[in-house]
Amino acid sequence: MSCLSGSRFVLCLCLIPTAPVACLPATAQVVVSTNFEDGQTDGWIPRDTGTTLAVSANQANSGTQSLLTTGRTQTFGGPSIDLSSALTQGQLYIFTIYVRMAEGEANDSVKMTMQSTINSSNTFNTVSGPTTVTNGSWVKMVGTFTPASNATSLLLYIEGASATSSYYVDDFTVAVSNGGCSNPPDNSGFVSDFENGTPQGWVGRGSAQVANVTADTHSGGHSLSATMGPVASG
Numbered sequence: 001m002s003c004l005s006g007s008r009f010v011l012c013l014c015l016i017p018t019a020p021v022a023c024l025p026a027t028a029q030v031v032v033s034t035n036f037e038d039g040q041t042d043g044w045i046p047r048d049t050g051t052t053l054a055v056s057a058n059q060a061n062s063g064t065q066s067l068l069t070t071g072r073t074q075t076f077g078g079p080s081i082d083l084s085s086a087l088t089q090g091q092l093y094i095f096t097i098y099v100r101m102a103e104g105e106a107n108d109s110v111k112m113t114m115q116s117t118i119n120s121s122n123t124f125n126t127v128s129g130p131t132t133v134t135n136g137s138w139v140k141m142v143g144t145f146t147p148a149s150n151a152t153s154l155l156l157y158i159e160g161a162s163a164t165s166s167y168y169v170d171d172f173t174v175a176v177s178n179g180g181c182s183n184p185p186d187n188s189g190f191v192s193d194f195e196n197g198t199p200q201g202w203v204g205r206g207s208a209q210v211a212n213v214t215a216d217t218h219s220g221g222h223s224l225s226a227t228m229g230p231v232a233s234g
């Protein structure tokens with residue numbers, strides 16, 4: 001069938017306009033990413049004395065390598081990364097990392113913590129956890145944090161409740177977040193199928209006239225006919 005014939009046409013499709021977007025869905029742009037596949041520690045440094053960091057091929061969440069932390073002597077010790085120049089004050093970020101205890105290690109309770117230096121003093125915020133981590137699988141840790149407007153240094157680190165536990169980390173990312181929708185919009189839209197025999201709210205604009213008809217349909221037994229003006233007879 002033809003949907004357009006001379007000056008008269010038939011709306012032959014269900015019309016599904018897009019609902020207005022009330023807010024943007026949560027999205028994220030990655031600004032820091034370390035996966036240790038280049039064999040380098042990718043900016044990660046020991047946070048306390050005695051701690052040793054080494055790229056290892058024993059375990060990997062992605063690829064073939066991860067970062068192994070051994071020799072810890074303090075609960076607040078562990079791998080850390082300086083994000084002072086990578087992050088913007090006042091911006092909400094999403095932090096993600098995968099953690100796995102080293103072979104033979106007991107379960108530990110692991111946290112992702114941000115150390116912010118503000119007015120020459122350090123403040124500490126838990127970004128994610130505490131989360132129970134085992135030596136049998138990788139555990140994904142995710143959290144959000146917004147650097148303070150007066151923070152002059154930002155050091156993120158991964159700490160265990162045990163002062164001496166050893167663990168792997170892999171696939172660390174920091175992503176900019178737009179905050180997402182606190183009240184997700186209704187994207188169900190609306191549908192006009194004309195199956196109830198009425199124009200369902202559609203009206204002719206200008207001199208056009210609309211009518212519910214059964215002569216041509218795309219689905220069901222009804223469609224909307226729109227007459228744009230006088231139609232020549234014969």
Ligand SMILES: [Ca+2]
Pocket residue numbers: 035036037060061062063064065066170171
């Ligand atoms: Ca990796």
